[in-house]
Amino acid sequence: MSVEEISDEIADRLKISEGEDSKSQSQEGTPQQPSSQNAPTIAPLVMFPALSPGRAMTERKTVDEVVAELKKTPFFMTELEENDDTEALKALAYEGTPFEVASEFKESGNECFRVKRWADAKEFYTKGVLVLAAEERKRAKGEPQDPDVVVTEDDIKAQRGVLESLYVNRAACHLELRNYRSCWLDGAAALRLNPKNVKAYYRSARAFLAVGRIEEADDACARGLEIDEGNKPLKGVAQDIVTKHGEITAKQKKESERLAKEKRRETLVKASLQARFIKTRTTAQPPEMEDAKLQLVPDPDDPRSSLSFPTVLLYPAHLQSDFVKAFNEMDTLADHLAYIFPLPWDTAQEYTLAGVECYMETLTGGLVKVGKKVPLLKALSGNVEVVDEVVRLFVLPKAKAAAWIQEFKIKKMAEKGGG
Known part of the structure; x- marks a missing residue:
């Protein structure tokens, strides 16, 4: 493929051409175009635009690979993929900083939660989580921040506080919706931000208890009570754990007795057959007889x-x-x-x-x-x-x-x- 063909293909795919570029500069409010100050100069027909320093590593890639990489960048996306980054971008379409947007989603979720609209509340909390979790990932990866926005340590602390609340609140929704695994996963996410979040321990314990994972429920409850030994909800779940443990123990004992009785009866039948000199044989696929048996x-x-x-x-x-x-x-x-x-x-x-x-x-x-x-x-x-x-x-x-x-x-x- 020639350079001219590559340039035409890229221009066609990204909707960029010399005529469109000049037209976009004369129109205001076009979301898909960068400012004239930062926009790269596009050669009319022959030269492929030079890659930015941040994408220098793509020089060794094929044209199709480069295009695929570009299409993953939000500015050049022709089809938005349903992933955390794009969802966070959708959420940030609202006016305000990430902290402000996430806080608004949190308040909307709280309003729904108060009237027991668990599914709607979960969706609002999820949008807030996507916004702030994206910010956390950027900081973890050391990605450059917006130079026009100054983010202080207090700002980061405030963001993490809201993110922690979003995780804990969404865990409460999952608990009501019986999404127990999602509940304790959100509890774990909140505890990574704040190991002393008693609500996260409580809701995780409730979720573990609901599926019969007594040891995990007991561990989560005990850790929460270490932080707040007088916490009534945790004391309540601790009592429920004791009750559930007793029920499971009794059930296991009953099942063990049943199996032992069946084993004893099988032994008696075998002994009776041998005493009567009755010959028996078992095949690989015995027939289904429901409750009929020897x-x-x-x-x-x-x-x-x-x-x-x-x-x-x-x-x-x-x-x-x-x-x-x-x-x-x-x-x-x-x-x-x-x-x-x-x-x-x-x-x-x-x-x-x-x-x-x-x-x-x-x-x-x-x-x-x-x-x-x-x-x-x-x-x-x-x-x-x-x-x-x-x-x-x-x-x-x-x-x-x-x-x-x-x-x-x-x-x-x-x-x-x-x-």
Whole structure:
């Protein structure tokens, strides 16, 4: 790209040209143009304007990078970015010094706070924070100040006092709006300016307490009481911390007891299964059964109780199924089929207590026939296993049982061959 093209591009982007420059000097009140005393001289077409000493480091950058840098400078911005600097500039559009502008925002926020307009108050406090926080950053970076404005140490102290109040007041808004993290962050910002701000400690303690962070709440409260041991709001939050701590401790104790009871019951169930020689296996993805589970009944804490199994009755000939939530080890298939039959979808009436046969899969992948009057315990004590704590039984009409058994064997052989 040639020098002439670069100059034209920059002039076009920044809306600067020789004709526009002379026109702007003849018009008053144009906010986008510098005074004629400070404005750089623009070569008509050929020369790119020399960079200021403060931007000498950009000499090694490409033209696009330089343009990008210029567009971040408020004077040359074509699109304002939503960041702290531009927001502070918007706030400073009001007449007055940063201190005066921020103080006005603070008063407006206070008025909204008094009538419980928390969100509006927060916005006013935020605008004031942006103005004074920008001034703080300038001083921290050592950026040059406006030579026409003399800022004394007393001025800086006054600004920081207002900024501290803005942070604390905004923390109060966040507390009311339940923005708890923002609340304690504003409290921390106020404490960086004044480590003895009791309100910041109080509001931070309240925010920590609201989300159950007892240790942080207690620490903030204790630090505040060290400064003002008679502070009633802090004493109130201290009492609330004690109460909350008691509630959390009681809840944790109750949860620990519940977990211990569940663990003890699981141990009893495992022992009962082993005592009955019932084989079990757990897969990587056990089914969701809500509150149905393998357990001892009627008393899950008494090892003399009997085992109760969640059971799935499968009807493979019609691709249907039923679920029995609690199948006691002493129950028979007939006990449950008696109330399940007739099946609502069995239009041919093939499924009757006398007209069906029942099977379970064995450990080796075969099938074992289960008598309808045999207790479940006896069926499970053989060469079968309970997978994921669920018993699975196949129920078929007698006329279709032989064909299904043959199909089942072929499928299992194919699976073994594929493995």
